[in-house]
Amino acid sequence: MTKVLVIYASDYGSTRKMAEAVAEGAVGIPGVEALIRNAEETTAEDMTSSQAIIFGTPVHMGSMDWRVKKLIDTVCSGLWAKDALTGKVGAVFATGGGLGSAGGGAELAMLSLMANLAECGMILVPLPKHTPKYEYGGLHWGPYARTTNLAHEPIGVSEEQLAVAKTHGANVARVAVALAGKLEFQK
Amino acid sequence: MTKVLVIYASDYGSTRKMAEAVAEGAVGIPGVEALIRNAEETTAEDMTSSQAIIFGTPVHMGSMDWRVKKLIDTVCSGLWAKDALTGKVGAVFATGGGLGSAGGGAELAMLSLMANLAECGMILVPLPKHTPKYEYGGLHWGPYARTTNLAHEPIGVSEEQLAVAKTHGANVARVAVALAGKLEFQK
Amino acid sequence: MTKVLVIYASDYGSTRKMAEAVAEGAVGIPGVEALIRNAEETTAEDMTSSQAIIFGTPVHMGSMDWRVKKLIDTVCSGLWAKDALTGKVGAVFATGGGLGSAGGGAELAMLSLMANLAECGMILVPLPKHTPKYEYGGLHWGPYARTTNLAHEPIGVSEEQLAVAKTHGANVARVAVALAGKLEFQK
Amino acid sequence: MTKVLVIYASDYGSTRKMAEAVAEGAVGIPGVEALIRNAEETTAEDMTSSQAIIFGTPVHMGSMDWRVKKLIDTVCSGLWAKDALTGKVGAVFATGGGLGSAGGGAELAMLSLMANLAECGMILVPLPKHTPKYEYGGLHWGPYARTTNLAHEPIGVSEEQLAVAKTHGANVARVAVALAGKLEFQK
Numbered sequence: 001m002t003k004v005l006v007i008y009a010s011d012y013g014s015t016r017k018m019a020e021a022v023a024e025g026a027v028g029i030p031g032v033e034a035l036i037r038n039a040e041e042t043t044a045e046d047m048t049s050s051q052a053i054i055f056g057t058p059v060h061m062g063s064m065d066w067r068v069k070k071l072i073d074t075v076c077s078g079l080w081a082k083d084a085l086t087g088k089v090g091a092v093f094a095t096g097g098g099l100g101s102a103g104g105g106a107e108l109a110m111l112s113l114m115a116n117l118a119e120c121g122m123i124l125v126p127l128p129k130h131t132p133k134y135e136y137g138g139l140h141w142g143p144y145a146r147t148t149n150l151a152h153e154p155i156g157v158s159e160e161q162l163a164v165a166k167t168h169g170a171n172v173a174r175v176a177v178a179l180a181g182k183l184e185f186q187k
Numbered sequence: 188m189t190k191v192l193v194i195y196a197s198d199y200g201s202t203r204k205m206a207e208a209v210a211e212g213a214v215g216i217p218g219v220e221a222l223i224r225n226a227e228e229t230t231a232e233d234m235t236s237s238q239a240i241i242f243g244t245p246v247h248m249g250s251m252d253w254r255v256k257k258l259i260d261t262v263c264s265g266l267w268a269k270d271a272l273t274g275k276v277g278a279v280f281a282t283g284g285g286l287g288s289a290g291g292g293a294e295l296a297m298l299s300l301m302a303n304l305a306e307c308g309m310i311l312v313p314l315p316k317h318t319p320k321y322e323y324g325g326l327h328w329g330p331y332a333r334t335t336n337l338a339h340e341p342i343g344v345s346e347e348q349l350a351v352a353k354t355h356g357a358n359v360a361r362v363a364v365a366l367a368g369k370l371e372f373q374k
Numbered sequence: 375m376t377k378v379l380v381i382y383a384s385d386y387g388s389t390r391k392m393a394e395a396v397a398e399g400a401v402g403i404p405g406v407e408a409l410i411r412n413a414e415e416t417t418a419e420d421m422t423s424s425q426a427i428i429f430g431t432p433v434h435m436g437s438m439d440w441r442v443k444k445l446i447d448t449v450c451s452g453l454w455a456k457d458a459l460t461g462k463v464g465a466v467f468a469t470g471g472g473l474g475s476a477g478g479g480a481e482l483a484m485l486s487l488m489a490n491l492a493e494c495g496m497i498l499v500p501l502p503k504h505t506p507k508y509e510y511g512g513l514h515w516g517p518y519a520r521t522t523n524l525a526h527e528p529i530g531v532s533e534e535q536l537a538v539a540k541t542h543g544a545n546v547a548r549v550a551v552a553l554a555g556k557l558e559f560q561k
Numbered sequence: 562m563t564k565v566l567v568i569y570a571s572d573y574g575s576t577r578k579m580a581e582a583v584a585e586g587a588v589g590i591p592g593v594e595a596l597i598r599n600a601e602e603t604t605a606e607d608m609t610s611s612q613a614i615i616f617g618t619p620v621h622m623g624s625m626d627w628r629v630k631k632l633i634d635t636v637c638s639g640l641w642a643k644d645a646l647t648g649k650v651g652a653v654f655a656t657g658g659g660l661g662s663a664g665g666g667a668e669l670a671m672l673s674l675m676a677n678l679a680e681c682g683m684i685l686v687p688l689p690k691h692t693p694k695y696e697y698g699g700l701h702w703g704p705y706a707r708t709t710n711l712a713h714e715p716i717g718v719s720e721e722q723l724a725v726a727k728t729h730g731a732n733v734a735r736v737a738v739a740l741a742g743k744l745e746f747q748k
Contacts, residue, residue: 060447061454062327062489069440077435083691094289099316100325101333101348102281103289108298108482108489111672115436115482118701121689123736128682129286130644130748135337138287140249140679146288150322161288167747174744175684182739186728187691247634248641249676256627264622270504295669295676298485302623302669305514308502310549315495317457317561327492354560362497365556370548373541374504436701468663473690474699475707475722476655477663485669503660509711512661514623520662524696535662 001033002177004169005050009039009065011058014095014147014157019056021162022093022143025169026052032173039071044079052089052176053122054169055113059096062105064112072116080120087183089176090117091125091142093165095157098146103139110141123179125172127164137161143168188220189364191356192237195244196226196252201282201334201344202243208349209241209280209330212356219360226258231266239276239363240309241356242300246283249292251299259303267307274370276363277304278312278329280352282344285333290326297328310366312359314351324348330355375407376551378543379424382431383413383439388469388521388531389430395536396428396467396517399543406547413445418453426463426550427496428543429487433470436479438486446490454494461557463550464491465499465516467539469531472520477513484515497553499546501538511535517542562594563738565730566611570600570626572619575656575708575718580617582723583654583704586730587613593734600632605640613650613737614683615730616674620657623666625673633677641681648744650737651678652686652703654726656718659707664700671702684740686733688725698722704729 004026008019023034037046047053057064079085092113098104114124127134127142137143137160145161148154191213195206210221224233234240244251266272279300285291304311314321314329324330324347332348335341378400382393397408411420421427431438453459466487472478491498501508501516511517511534519535522528565587569580584595598607608614618625640646653674659665678685688695688703698704698721706722709715 061451061493063437063443063446063486066440066443066447069437069443072437073434073440080435080690083689086689086691098289100321100327100331101290101323102285102293102326102331105294105327105489105493106289107292107294108486111295112437112482112486115479115701118687119435119479119690121687121691121701124685124687126679126682126685128644128647128746129641129680130647130682130746132747134287135339136288139289140287140292140676140682144287144289152322171746174746175740178740178743179736183735185689185691185732185735186693248638248680250624250630250633250673253627253630253634256624256630259624260621260627267503267622270502273502273504292676292680295673299624299669299673302514302666305500306503306622306666308500308504308514311498311500313492313495313498315457315460315559316454316493317460317495317559319560327489327495358559361557361559362553366549366552369552372502372504372545372548373506472663474695474701474705475664475697476659476667476700476705479668479701480663481666481668482672508661509713510662513663514661514666518661518663526696 002031002180003050004032004034004052004173005046006036006054007039007042008056009067015056015058017157018093018095018145018165021165022054022169025166026173028170029173031177039068042071044075047079048084051180052172054091054172056093059094059106059109063109076116086121087185088122089172090122091172093143095145095147097148097152099152106144125175127168131164131167133160133163137164189218189367190237191219191221191239191360192233193223193241194226194229196254198245202245204344205280205282205332205352206243208352209356212353213360215357216360218364226255229258231262234266235271238367239359241278241359243280246281246293246296250296263303273308274372275309276359277309278359280330282332282334284335284339286339293331312362314355318351318354320347320350324351376405376554377424378406378408378426378547379420380410380428381413381416383441385432389432391531392467392469392519392539393430395539396543399540400547402544403547405551413442416445418449421453422458425554426546428465428546430467433468433480433483437483450490460495461559462496463546464496465546467517469519469521471522471526473526480518499549501542505538505541507534507537511538563592563741564611565593565595565613565734566607567597567615568600568603569617570628576617576619578718579654579656579706579726582726583615583730586727587734589731590734592738600629603632605636608640609645612741613733615652615733617654620655620667620670624670637677647682648746649683650733651683652733654704656706656708658709658713660713667705686736688729692725692728694721694724698725
């Protein structure tokens with residue numbers, strides 16, 4: 001089996017729901033199993049035993065949630081030092097209040113997550129614009145669920161946004177299956 | 188007079204309209220005059236004779252328009268080499284189709300514009316969230332006018348988005364007036 | 375007095391040293407006092423009572439230290455909600471192992487710090503290239519002290535890097551003094 | 562054959578040399594051929610007929626060369642509209658004077674290139690830190706050749722930097738071979 005790990009932090013459950021949709025999409029690909037982990041409970045072994053790792057975060061002040069960052073600083077950095085994740089597949093997603101007209105900082109937040117994946121030498125899977133419902137939940141770096149309305153009142157995650165997350169999970173799983181055991185980078 | 192220069196590139200007129208609103212906001216501040224310049228016509232003297240420089244761009248493929256970049260590479264780089272813009276005030280804005288739910292790459296496009304301003308040693312003015320109509324045309328790095336609807340059909344620039352641009356121009360002018368002749372950075 | 379707050383997290387003391395140099399530069403400007411705070415001890419009142427706030431961080435996996443992010447998520451976000459920091463002056467600096475030839479992720483880490491400052495509506499001060507010793511400790515977004523050699527062995531912070539940090543502190547203080555009480559952004 | 566396209570712009574030949582090293586690494590993988598193209602001569606057909614596309618740029622004022630951007634705006638955007646590059650493999654590299662201690666803006670420049678690749682739905686290959694000579698020519702987003710010394714005098718591209726570029730080309734080719742014909746993203 002090809003294992004896809006979905007790591008998230010969540011304040012009110014929105015990012016958790018997106019994580020579940022990502023995992024649902026992944027396990028729809030034959031030969032793929034998924035594990036969903038809260039950032040505060042994720043272990044190094046969870047990561048090293050997976051072929052793909054997907055990070056999701058709420059956007060806070062234009063960057064990732066501190067609990068996701070703590071996991072990266074305290075666990076990923078050790079795996080980076082040992083080149084333990086090189087050649088695995090990585091991807092990201094985010095949720096957020098998104099005040100304004102341009103994502104409220106989601107892009108830089110996703111790029112910071114991707115920086116960790118790139119530092120670990122992981123192959124990155126973006127989100128194609130032909131993804132169904134992209135207009136409701138898409139950015140090229142990954143799915144984004146805006147969870148407030150124009151008045152900045154909470155409205156939760158929509159079906160369309162979950163659909164985007166599900167497709168993303170499937171795409172990542174497809175890449176992980178195609179690459180499994182195939183890559184040996186030069187050292 | 189404190190001079191504010193607004194530089195833009197525009198395909199269908201939306202970024203031009205935003206530039207005009209920015210300039211309109213700037214000249215509303217006592218003692219301020221504004222000059223609007225197409226990126227392809229802007230000269231080094233336009234920049235060196237201004238106290239504030241505001242760059243606006245359509246977002247293309249997640250970054251700035253190539254005509255704005257050409258101006259930066261061919262004119263700004265020479266001024267950078269001579270430290271000719273240090274201590275001036277800078278700011279940015281953008282427009283774009285914005286396909287998806289998170290700005291369609293506007294954030295990185297604005298940051299690339301800001302990189303040029305920062306390299307030139309300019310003080311940067313962001314967009315406070317309490318800006319009127321921020322929800323229709325705001326990102327913390329600057330105004331953003333999404334010019335298509337959910338079906339990705341062109342809808343032009345709205346009054347609310349122009350209002351955000353106008354406030355941004357006024358804010359930048361306020362900073363330029365307050366700093367005019369006051370800054371002498373260590374060399 | 376104009377108050378400059380310098381916030382940092384530090385693993386082995388390098389970022390602390392840079393913070394001290396930044397503060398030293400700030401207090402060299404007449405009428406300026408500085409306060410240095412560890413990110414884990416910084417309070418909302420520290421920020422609201424300051425005219426300038428400078429964030430420093432070690433770079434971990436291409437982004438800011440999780441302790442700085444925790445402060446931002448738990449304290450700055452509340453001040454953002456109340457527009458309590460609008461019009462203040464902000465700036466950033468970083469340290470890091472910097473493995474490789476291009477800063478090891480320092481740029482994105484600094485931009486993430488700046489995202490928080492921009493969200494809070496703060497005026498941003500970059501680092502001009504004519505800063506003395508820029509070649510040893512400079513990036514346009516702020517000072518950067520690489521603290522390892524080519525073999526990635528720890529070598530600490532150099533005098534040249536501290537000099538860059540000191541100039542940065544002075545520049546930020548100059549802007550804060552020039553703007554103090556002058557700005558009233560439109561709401 | 563799996564075709565790898567290497568696109569570059571170059572002022573003094575450094576980025577051209579890096580492009581050649583990338584291509585040399587790619588063709589070292591069995592079944593792979595490479596095509597090197599100047600950005601001003603690259604056609605849509607060059608891209609659609611390739612399985613991997615690698616963009617290289619000099620860093621100018623903290624972002625990509627305007628000639629590379631012109632290619633992206635005028636050619637890639639049309640291919641994006643038709644989803645013509647989805648599922649291909651993409652990667653980036655850069656060169657630059659790199660004044661300062663942190664890459665001189667190389668990171669944001671590389672991310673802007675990656676934004677175009679991500680918008681086109683391409684799988685992204687970063688640069689693992691265990692790459693030989695990474696310390697002389699590496700950033701996690703891709704190879705970076707600093708082409709000036711501490712005094713900012715031109716010194717050209719080194720053998721070590723070319724070695725990093727060569728490994729990058731080989732890594733990208735490996736991913737392209739492994740994924741060729743395997744990916745079918747959901748539409």
